[in-house]
Amino acid sequence: MARKNTAQMADEQIKDQAFSELQALIEESEKLLNSSAALVGEDAEGLREQIALKLKQARDSISNVRERTKPVVDATEIYIGGHPWQTVAISAGFGLVIGLLLGRRS
Numbered sequence: 001m002a003r004k005n006t007a008q009m010a011d012e013q014i015k016d017q018a019f020s021e022l023q024a025l026i027e028e029s030e031k032l033l034n035s036s037a038a039l040v041g042e043d044a045e046g047l048r049e050q051i052a053l054k055l056k057q058a059r060d061s062i063s064n065v066r067e068r069t070k071p072v073v074d075a076t077e078i079y080i081g082g083h084p085w086q087t088v089a090i091s092a093g094f095g096l097v098i099g100l101l102l103g104r105r106s
Helices: 006-035 042-082 084-105
Strands: none
Touching: 006 042, 042 084
């Protein structure tokens, strides 16, 4: 199997980081929502501010991931546009391998 180059490893790190940050955001939001049921007045306002801050952090994280992955997506689109038959052949090869592997299971 081919070794992953540094760009692929960096892309995977970015993706993993984004997913872990989003998971943490979801968990914190659930905790805040569960504790907000009995809050009114200033406590509720503070809670809303915390939720707004966490949502802003999630939006920033998502836009950061988009900016980092855009060059990879663009390079892929350029390659596919310049080599359509190679792309079809590679896709067919992957499909064949996956089909063979799944066929062995049954």
